[in-house]
Amino acid sequence: MKKILASLLLGATLFSSPLAAQDGPLRIEITEGVIEPLPFAVPGFVPESPAAASQAEQLTRVIAADLTGTGLFREITADAHIGQITDFSAPIQYADWKAINAQALITGSVGVSGNRVTVRFRVWDVFSGAELGSGLQFVGSTDGWRRMAHKVADQVYSRITGEGGYFDSRVVFVSETGPKDDRRKRLAIMDYDGANVQYLTDSSSIVLAPRFSPRGDKVLYTSYESGFPHIHVLDVGNVQQRVLEQSEGTMSFAPRFAPDGQTVVYSLEQGGNTDLYTLDLASGNRTRLTNAPSIETAPSYSPDGAQIVFESDRSGNQQLYVMPARGGEARRISFGQGRYGTPVWSPRGDMIAFTKQNNGRFHIGVMRVDGSEERLLTASFLDEGPTWAPNGRVLMFARETQGAAGRSSLYSVDISGRNLRPVRTPDGGSDPSWSPLQQ
Amino acid sequence: MSFLNKFITVGALLALAACNDPSQLGGGAGGSGSAGGGIGAAGSVSDPTSVAYFQQAVGDRVLFAVDQSTITPQGQTTLDAQANWLIRNGDYTAVIEGHADEKGTREYNLALGARRANAVREYLVSRGVSGTRLRTVTYGKERPIEICSEESCYARNRRAVTVLAGGLTG
Numbered sequence: 001m002k003k004i005l006a007s008l009l010l011g012a013t014l015f016s017s018p019l020a021a022q023d024g025p026l027r028i029e030i031t032e033g034v035i036e037p038l039p040f041a042v043p044g045f046v047p048e049s050p051a052a053a054s055q056a057e058q059l060t061r062v063i064a065a066d067l068t069g070t071g072l073f074r075e076i077t078a079d080a081h082i083g084q085i086t087d088f089s090a091p092i093q094y095a096d097w098k099a100i101n102a103q104a105l106i107t108g109s110v111g112v113s114g115n116r117v118t119v120r121f122r123v124w125d126v127f128s129g130a131e132l133g134s135g136l137q138f139v140g141s142t143d144g145w146r147r148m149a150h151k152v153a154d155q156v157y158s159r160i161t162g163e164g165g166y167f168d169s170r171v172v173f174v175s176e177t178g179p180k181d182d183r184r185k186r187l188a189i190m191d192y193d194g195a196n197v198q199y200l201t202d203s204s205s206i207v208l209a210p211r212f213s214p215r216g217d218k219v220l221y222t223s224y225e226s227g228f229p230h231i232h233v234l235d236v237g238n239v240q241q242r243v244l245e246q247s248e249g250t251m252s253f254a255p256r257f258a259p260d261g262q263t264v265v266y267s268l269e270q271g272g273n274t275d276l277y278t279l280d281l282a283s284g285n286r287t288r289l290t291n292a293p294s295i296e297t298a299p300s301y302s303p304d305g306a307q308i309v310f311e312s313d314r315s316g317n318q319q320l321y322v323m324p325a326r327g328g329e330a331r332r333i334s335f336g337q338g339r340y341g342t343p344v345w346s347p348r349g350d351m352i353a354f355t356k357q358n359n360g361r362f363h364i365g366v367m368r369v370d371g372s373e374e375r376l377l378t379a380s381f382l383d384e385g386p387t388w389a390p391n392g393r394v395l396m397f398a399r400e401t402q403g404a405a406g407r408s409s410l411y412s413v414d415i416s417g418r419n420l421r422p423v424r425t426p427d428g429g430s431d432p433s434w435s436p437l438q439q
Numbered sequence: 440m441s442f443l444n445k446f447i448t449v450g451a452l453l454a455l456a457a458c459n460d461p462s463q464l465g466g467g468a469g470g471s472g473s474a475g476g477g478i479g480a481a482g483s484v485s486d487p488t489s490v491a492y493f494q495q496a497v498g499d500r501v502l503f504a505v506d507q508s509t510i511t512p513q514g515q516t517t518l519d520a521q522a523n524w525l526i527r528n529g530d531y532t533a534v535i536e537g538h539a540d541e542k543g544t545r546e547y548n549l550a551l552g553a554r555r556a557n558a559v560r561e562y563l564v565s566r567g568v569s570g571t572r573l574r575t576v577t578y579g580k581e582r583p584i585e586i587c588s589e590e591s592c593y594a595r596n597r598r599a600v601t602v603l604a605g606g607l608t609g
Contacts, residue, residue, distance in 0.1 A: 180541075180586040206581050209545060227534075228576050229549065251553060251577060254546040267550065269577070272508075272557025274550040295550040311547065317506070318547055341544035355544050381588070384544055400541070402588040431545065 026104060026125040026132055026160060037074040038103055038160065040067065043085040044078065045108035045119070055117060055142070056110035059149045062193075063106065066153035066167045069193065070394075071419030073160075076102050088120060097126045104132070106156055115142045121152050123159055133159045146195055147438065154437070166389040167192060170435040171396060172210040172219050172236075175199065176408055176428035185430075187221060189236065192389075192434065194410075194424040200239055209385070209431045210234075213257045216435035220244075220255040220264060231255040231266050233281075244279060245286075254297045258325070259305040265289070267297040276310060276327075289327035300344045300352075301325065302369070309333070309343040309352055309369075320354060322369065333371030342385050345369070347436070348392035351415070355384045355397075364397045366415055377417040381406075385430070390437045396423060398430040488528050490603050497524045500600040501559060505593075506543075508554035510562050518559060521601055522566030532572045532604040535559045540593035541580045552577030559599040 047056040067073040083096025088109035108121035123132040154165025175188040184203035210221040234241040245252040255266035276289040294314035318339040323330035334340040338358025356363040362383045367374040382400040400408040408430040410423040482489025501514035537556030539548035556575035585592035
C-alpha cells in the first residue's frame, strides 16, 4: 500500500476545449432527492496504443460503476449505442447520443507508457450540444489506475451535481469472521467501493471502531492488546501502531481526531464511570471535558473544531448533546422517541448522523445540528455506526443480521434515504470510517 | 417538504426516561439464576480451593436487567458467596468482566459493561474483599456466550463474570 500511495504521482492538467467551455443546463439537484436517474453514456475510452486497451476498458467500467452506484445516474450501455468514439479529438456527433437519450456523454482516452498511465476525458451535455467544463488529463502509475478512474468519476459527478465528489476515497473498517461467540476482528482498509482491501492488524486481540485522521494518514482505534481496551494510533503508510492512553486501572475507547489532527477526543473509564477527555498528541497532555456520574461517549467534532457532539445517558437513557470543544455546558439536541447514539458531525457542518433505537429496531438517521428535521434513513434488526462520505451526501454504516448465524456487513445510503446498497467486502464488516477525498 | 415531514418525530418523553433510572434496585428480568458453566476450569470441583469450585459451586457470574448495572437480589447471594470464598482464598486475584447483550451501540455497551463490572467490584469490596485484588474490564457486546437473538440469550449475555487470575477468558 505504501508503494501505491508513494508511486501514484497524480498530476491533473486542464487542456483547452474545442468549443468555448460553458455551463450547460445539465444539472442534478441532489438536495431534492433524485427520483429519475440521469441517463449517461460512457463509450469505452480510446486506447492510444494496443498496450493500453485493457487498461482503457477497466477504467471505463470503474467510472460507470462509480456513477451508477450513486443512484443519481443510469448508464446506457454500449449495446444500445449508435455512435462510436474511436478518436478522442473528433467532433461529437450529438444526434447519435440524443437518439438513445443519453443526456450526458463522457469520452476519454488512455495512454500507457512504461508504468505510467495518462487519462484524458471530456464531459458533454448532449441536449445542449456543448462541453460541460473543460477537458482534463490525469497522469499516474499503472498501480493506481483505479484511483484515476475515481478521479474522473468525481469530476463528472461534480460538474453535473455541483457537489464535491467522493469516489477517490478510502474506508477503514473492522473485518469480521467467525460466529457471534467466536468473532475474529482485524482492521482493514479499502477503496470506498470495496476494492483493494488490505489488512492493518491481525485478529490476535479485539480491535474496534477505527477512525481516520483529517488527512487520512492516521487511524485511531481501540485495541485489547493489553487485555484491557485502550486507544491506539496507527500510521496508514507504514502500519506502525502505538498505544495512546494506558493509565493503570482505566479503560479508554471511542477516540476521534479533532479537525486539527493534533487533538484526540475519547472516553476514559475510571471506577465504572465513563467521561470525555482530550489528549494532545504532541505533549501527551490529558484534559477532562465532562465530569458526571452518567455515561459520556461517542464524541465527534464539528468541522470547524469549535463544538463536540456526543451521547450521554444523563437524562436516564442515551441522548445526543452538543457542547463547546473545551467542555462546558451541554445542550441536548435529540428529543424523539427512543434512544440515540453514535453521533457524527457532517463534513459540511450542517447535519448530524446517528444511530437510533426504538421499539426494538435500529435506524440510521440524520438531523440538523440543532436537532430539528430528524429523518430516519434505514430500519433493521441492528443498524449502527454511520460515517460520512467526504461530500456529506452519503453515509456508510454496519448492519448485523439476527440470530445465531447473524453476520455484520457494510451498507451505504444517501442522506435522502434512497439508494441503500451493500458495500462488498471479502468477509463481514463493521465500524466503517470514511476518509476525506485523497490528495 | 413532505418527504422530510414524514420522518420528523419530536417529543420529549420524560416518562420513558424515568423508568430507566439505574439507581432503582432489583429491576426485574435479569437474574435467571445459575450462569452457564462450560468454561474450562483448573482443578477439581471437589477441591473447595480450586478455580473449578469457584466457577461451579460458588458461581462466577451475575446477570443484569436490560440497560441496568444494579446487582439483583439473586446476584447479591452469588456475590456474598464469592466474597466469602475470596476472603478464604487470599492468594487469588480476579478480573471482573462486564458484558452487554447485542441490542445496543458499541461504545455505549462498552461503558455499560464497565458499569456492571464496577458494580460487582464495589459489592465485593463492601463485603470485605480487598480492592487491590480486583480489576475490572469491559467487553461491551464483543463476547457473547449465547448467540440467539432472543431474550433468553440476551439475559445470559448481560453478565459480569469474576475471573480468577490466570484464568482470563477471551
